[in-house]
Amino acid sequence: MKEKPNSITAIVVAVLLSLNAFSPATYADHCKNYDKKIDKIRAKMRQGYTVDQGERLKKALTKWQDKRAACEKTKHPNKKKRTLAL
Numbered sequence: 001m002k003e004k005p006n007s008i009t010a011i012v013v014a015v016l017l018s019l020n021a022f023s024p025a026t027y028a029d030h031c032k033n034y035d036k037k038i039d040k041i042r043a044k045m046r047q048g049y050t051v052d053q054g055e056r057l058k059k060a061l062t063k064w065q066d067k068r069a070a071c072e073k074t075k076h077p078n079k080k081k082r083t084l085a086l
Contacts, residue, residue, distance in 0.1 A: 030071055031068060031071040031072065034064055034067050034068040034071055035068065037064045038061065038064050038065060038068065041057055041060050041061045041064065042061070044057055045057050045061070
């Protein structure tokens, strides 16, 4: 009979997985996914489309570009912004 994992083991595994979720490689992969979606939308925009389709494509492109920009900002979460002291 197999033993059920105890709750402490489950918590330890969850913590270890969450720590790995914020590695720089994961951020880069995540940003690349946004790039792929943006490229697909741009490819569709180069083809013929109706006015309604064009509006939807523009909204989708803006949405994914905003997400891509946010992804770039989270790439270096510990990097502090420089401010000018007045």
